[in-house]
Amino acid sequence: MSKISAMAFGLAFSLSASAFAFDANADTVQTGKREILLEATKSWNGKPYTHFTTGPAELVTIRLTIAPHTVLPWHSHPFPNAGYVLSGTLTLHDRASGDSHTFHAGEAFAESVDDVHRGESGDEPTVLLITYAATPGTPTSVSAKGEKPEY
Template structure:
């Protein structure tokens, strides 16, 4: 079986399993409740997400805490990721002025290859649970210096 067919087989198997789980436990059936928190082909800036990488997939799950009154460094992610803000209030900013306001319970489908930072604007720590869908060995977050942009090889202007 060639690599693409092999990969499609496994993706199909996972999708079928997930669909079976959801169909088998719909609202009102048994104790399990399924709620879609986020589902989109676009990032929070309303731009389409990039295609998945072609190498060995690697999923990373991080818990990120931004202390009260603090900001993350200017950075970008080279992989698709989504987050749930479990606690607090955060404003996510892009250098072009776009801002996304989040409160506890909100989800975020993050921008890819675009500079941004998050700022805790609430009281107490802000706590994210973030899921990254990358490629084995690939760096998921790249720090930038003020005014620096993601490199031209990474940023895809035609998305």
């Protein structure tokens, strides 16, 4: 074996040995702890989800911050979405029925599809994390006639 081959072999051996040493000292492989925040077949106002997109799909996640004592404009969503209240409170109002429900920090909610509604914050800023099961190029929020955009 030539001197260069012996050096290359020694280097490769020492690198592989250090890789095994790293694995031996690595943290134990464990499964994560799952906590289901939301499983829903219907939205917060009781309307069942009846369809998802049949074309290309796109997940869109936004962080929405609403100032204290603010009412968002009336709007709807063309596809299912789920929200999580990071801080503050959110009261959702359904325009057709007049129903409302308040969600607090740490709570998840399933939003309605094609139902005109709006959100209202409480005494402190409300921060939401919302994920939409969308289609590429489609707006996630549609303003009701005569209303400003939700965001």
